Amino acid sequence: EAGVTQFPSHSVIEKGQTVTLRCDPISGHDNLYWYRRVMGKEIKFLLHFVKESKQDESGMPNNRFLAERTGGTYSTLKVQPAELEDSGVYFCASSQTGGYTFGSGTRLTVV
Amino acid sequence: GNSVTQMEGPVTLSEEAFLTINCTYTATGYPSLFWYVQYPGEGLQLLLKATKADDKGSNKGFEATYRKETTSFHLEKGSVQVSDSAVYFCALRGSATDSWGKLQFGAGTQVVVTP
Numbered sequence: 001e002a003g004v005t006q007f008p009s010h011s012v013i014e015k016g017q018t019v020t021l022r023c024d025p026i027s028g029h030d031n032l033y034w035y036r037r038v039m040g041k042e043i044k045f046l047l048h049f050v051k052e053s054k055q056d057e058s059g060m061p062n063n064r065f066l067a068e069r070t071g072g073t074y075s076t077l078k079v080q081p082a083e084l085e086d087s088g089v090y091f092c093a094s095s096q097t098g099g100y101t102f103g104s105g106t107r108l109t110v111v
Numbered sequence: 112g113n114s115v116t117q118m119e120g121p122v123t124l125s126e127e128a129f130l131t132i133n134c135t136y137t138a139t140g141y142p143s144l145f146w147y148v149q150y151p152g153e154g155l156q157l158l159l160k161a162t163k164a165d166d167k168g169s170n171k172g173f174e175a176t177y178r179k180e181t182t183s184f185h186l187e188k189g190s191v192q193v194s195d196s197a198v199y200f201c202a203l204r205g206s207a208t209d210s211w212g213k214l215q216f217g218a219g220t221q222v223v224v225t226p
Contacts (some may be wrong), residue, residue, distance in 0.1 A: 004154075020183040031212060032214075033191075033213060033214075035214075035216075037219070039220055040218075040219070041201075042115070042216045042217055042218040042219065043155075043200060043214075043219070044216070045213045045215070048139070048213055050211070056213065059213075074120065091155060092153070093155075095212060099157075100157065100212075101158070102147075102154045102155035103153035103154050104153060105154055105155075
């Protein structure tokens with residue numbers, strides 16, 4: 001079984017630019033989560049999809065962040081425009097019956 | 112709201128030393144508790160978990176016991192190896208249905224094991 005795939009693995013962009021992160025969950029997993037770890041602090045919840053619907057987006061920091069999940073399959077997280085404080089590692093996870101599988105993360109650096 | 116507090120790192124120790132990473136939590140109801148590990152260059156992996164009070168999770172020589180009376184879930188290993196060098200995260204998942212499975216993490220503790 002393929003795991004959760006995230007790409008790119010690294011991204012370096014300038015302040016003000018747009019970046020789109022992608023997550024491919026395990027096939028058949030209805031639940032998809034986005035988390036991020038900023039500046040070595042705790043990993044914080046961003047949002048949760050159930051299939052293509054946003055179940056909980058209470059962790060999204062502001063309206064510069066837009067998440068979508070096309071047809072309940074892969075998900076994208078767009079940051080537009082990026083700010084310096086958006087730098088960090090963005091993790092995606094999927095689950096079906098409660099057990100999480102995390103991706104390797106995307107390290108985003110905004111300069 | 113729910114929260115997790117774990118000891119700050121980095122923790123540096125020699126091979127075969129005893130490792131303890133403290134983790135305490137605040138939560139309503141009966142959360143599930145987890146330890147995740149992130150090895151260099153890799154993603155988060157579940158190390159062990161416990162779903163109710165007094166449960167002991169164990170894996171790869173690591174253990175943690177869910178202590179409701181002290182709201183703790185300390186991670187221990189009796190004899191660490193260089194390959195245990197990683198960042199360890201304590202996490203909880205709330206019991207309320209409106210938590211929808213989201214995890215609350217601690218800040219992570221970097222462990223460095225030297226030969």
